[in-house]
Amino acid sequence: MPNLFKVVSLSYRNAPLHVRGLFTLNDTEAKQLMLRIKEYFLVSEVLVLSTCNRTEIYYSSPKDFNEGIIKLLLIEKQINHTEKYLSYFKQLVSEKDTVRHLFEVSLGLHSQVIGDMQIINQVKQAYQCSIDLDLAGPFLHRLLHTIFFANKRVVQQTAFRDGACSASYATVELLKSLVQNPKILVVGLGEIGTDVVKNLPPGAQVTLVNRTKSKAEELGSAYGHRTADFDEMESEIAAADVIISSIVMDKPFFTKDMLGRSGSYTFKYLIDLSVPISVSPDVEDIPGVLIYNIDGIRARTDESLAQRMQAIPMVNQIISEAISDFDDWAKQMVMQPVVQQLKHALEQIRNQEIARATKGLSPQELENVERITSSIIQKIIKQPVLQLKQACKQGEPEILVEALQDLFNLDKTNLHHSVNFY
Numbered sequence: 405m406p407n408l409f410k411v412v413s414l415s416y417r418n419a420p421l422h423v424r425g426l427f428t429l430n431d432t433e434a435k436q437l438m439l440r441i442k443e444y445f446l447v448s449e450v451l452v453l454s455t456c457n458r459t460e461i462y463y464s465s466p467k468d469f470n471e472g473i474i475k476l477l478l479i480e481k482q483i484n485h486t487e488k489y490l491s492y493f494k495q496l497v498s499e500k501d502t503v504r505h506l507f508e509v510s511l512g513l514h515s516q517v518i519g520d521m522q523i524i525n526q527v528k529q530a531y532q533c534s535i536d537l538d539l540a541g542p543f544l545h546r547l548l549h550t551i552f553f554a555n556k557r558v559v560q561q562t563a564f565r566d567g568a569c570s571a572s573y574a575t576v577e578l579l580k581s582l583v584q585n586p587k588i589l590v591v592g593l594g595e596i597g598t599d600v601v602k603n604l605p606p607g608a609q610v611t612l613v614n615r616t617k618s619k620a621e622e623l624g625s626a627y628g629h630r631t632a633d634f635d636e637m638e639s640e641i642a643a644a645d646v647i648i649s650s651i652v653m654d655k656p657f658f659t660k661d662m663l664g665r666s667g668s669y670t671f672k673y674l675i676d677l678s679v680p681i682s683v684s685p686d687v688e689d690i691p692g693v694l695i696y697n698i699d700g701i702r703a704r705t706d707e708s709l710a711q712r713m714q715a716i717p718m719v720n721q722i723i724s725e726a727i728s729d730f731d732d733w734a735k736q737m738v739m740q741p742v743v744q745q746l747k748h749a750l751e752q753i754r755n756q757e758i759a760r761a762t763k764g765l766s767p768q769e770l771e772n773v774e775r776i777t778s779s780i781i782q783k784i785i786k787q788p789v790l791q792l793k794q795a796c797k798q799g800e801p802e803i804l805v806e807a808l809q810d811l812f813n814l815d816k817t818n819l820h821h822s823v824n825f826y
Contacts, residue, residue, distance in 0.1 A: 408464050409499040409543065410475050411506070415458035416516055419492040426483055429454035430535070437461075437480050438537055438750060444476065445469045450539040451529045451548075453509070454600045455523070457516055458787055462506060462542055470495040503547065503730070507723045511558055517570040519712040524555050546733055554726040561722070564715040567708025572599035572703045578696060582673050585609070591637075591643035592651035593619050596677050600648055601627060611640055642666040650677040656684035663687055677701065740807060745791055749812045750781050 415428050429437060434452045441450050441463060449464040461473055473492050475486055483489065496502045505514075512520040518801065524798045531548045534540040540548075558564050567577075579586065588604070590597055593614040601623055604610060610629040613636075614620040620631040632640050641647060641663060651657050657675060669692035674681040676697045688695050754777050760771055792804055 405706045407497060407499045408466055409462065409502045409547075410465070410468065410470060411460055411462045411494075411496045411502045412470050412477075413460040413494040413496070413505070414460065414492055415460070415494070415514065420493055423489065423492055424457070424459070426489075427454075427459045427481060428456070429459060429476060433480065434530075435533060435537060436535070437477060438539055440476055440480065440573065441469075441473060442537075442539060445472060445582045449534070449544045450537075450797070451530055451534050451544060453527060455526050458509070458514075460509070462502065468497050503727060504723070505555065506547070507727065509748065511555055511719060511723065512564070513716070514718065517573065518709065519564045521565055523816070524552075527551070533601055536743050540634075543734070547730060550726050550730045554722050557722050557726075558719055559632060562715040563711045564717045564719050566711050567704070569679055570599070570705060571596055571698065571701050572603050573703045573709075575677065576603045576605075578675065578701070578704070579604075583645055583671070586645035586673075587643060589613065589640050589647045590763070591647065591649045591657075592649055592678070592682070593623060596622060597648070597650040600650070600677070601629070611644070613637065613640065613735060638662065638666050642768045644674045645671070646675065649678065649682045651682040652678060653682055654680070656682055658683040660684060660689060663690055663693060669693060673757060674820075675701070742814070743790065745814045746788065746808055746812060747781075747785060750785060754778075754781055 414424060416424065420623055429452065434454055438450045438452055441447055441461070443467065445463070447463045447469065451462040453460045453462075459477075461477070463469070463473070470493075471490070474490060478484075478486055478489065496505060508514050510524055511519060512523050515523055527548070531540065531544075534544060579588070585608075587609045589611050590601055591613045593601070593612060597614075601610070601612065604627075610627075612620040612624050612629050612631045613634060615634060615774040617631065617633060623629070624631045641658075647658070649658060658676075663672075669690070672693045673693045674683045674687065674693065676695060679698060681697060683695055683697070685695070687693055726798075758773060758777060762773055765773065788804075788808060
C-alpha cells in the first residue's frame, strides 16, 4: 500500500506541560488550522486531535508535509523559534505506523491514565469536525469506524476500562457512592484539584475556593461553578455535603475546632488528596463526619491499574485484528481503479461489437442482445475480480494488476492517479 496517511504528534511523552499548553487548540482554532492545511498543502483528508495531553494532526497525502504542517501550526499559534519546538514533535510517515498510532491513542494505550475513558469521545469529536469541514473521505471514514468498533470490543471483552486509575477519577467515582446530588466544596486548585473539577459530572453543585481567587474564578467560569473567598471558609464548610481538599500545607488546614464551629452534621464527608495531609484525623471525632484520605484513594487506583495492565495484551490483540481487517479493505480499495478500467475496456468492446452486428434488429431483439452480452461481461470479469481480492489479501496484487493492464491495454498513468482514493 502507498504511504499516504501521516501524523505529527506533540504529547506528554515528548513535551513538557508548558510546551503542550502553547499548542493546545480550541474548536475554532482546530477548524481554522484544518482549512489552512487544505489550502496550502496537497491533502485530501485531515483529522486534528487536541487535548490537555496531546495535539496531533493526521492527514492523507502522497507527499510528506510534516515539517510544513508543524510550521503552519506555529504560525497559527503566533509562536516563533521553529527550530526550538520542532524536536518536540513526533513525526510518522509510514501509513502502517500512523494507523496503529491512532488506534493506540484512541483506545487509551497512550494516555497518561492508562485506559482513559475520555479519549475515545475526544476522537469522535475530532472526527465530526473533519466531517463538518468535508475533510473526511473513504479512508478516514472506514478507519475511524473500525476504531470505534474495536473500542466497543475492548469495553465489552476486557477489563481495560474498569475502575478508576487516577486520583481525580477515583475521587469522582467515590462521590457517586457517598450521596446523591451532593453540595461539593473543592478547596485548592493545583493539578489534582483542577483535574477533579474537570471530571465532576455536569450540573453538580460545586463551589471552588483557592488562595489565588482569580484561578478559582477562571475555572468556575469555564465549568459553570460558583466561587468563594478563603475568609468565607467556615460558612462554606457548613453548607457543603462533601469537601475535597488538595491544599499544600505543613500542617492540617481542616481541624476539629474549625468544623466544630460550623455546626452539627447529619453527615459530612472530607476527601483529603493532600500530601502531607490537610485534614486532621481527629475531625472524625465529630459525629456525622467521615474522612477519606489519599492512601485510600490510591488503593482504589492501584487495584484498577493492575486490572488494566493485565488487559493490555488482549487490547493489543483486538487492535491487531481490527488493523488486519482494515488493511484487507484498504487493499481492495486500491484495486478498485483496476476493476473499473477493466469493466470500461470490456464495455467498450461490447458496445462496438453490438453497434456493428445488430443493424436491422427489432427493439425486442436488441434488448435481448444487450441483456445477454451484459451478462457475459459480468461473468468474464468475475474471476479476475476474485483473483485480485485473493492477491490483495496475500499482499501480492502487483503481478496480477500488471498482467491485466498489459492484456487489456489499460492506462497505467491514469491508474496511478486514481489509486489515490483518499
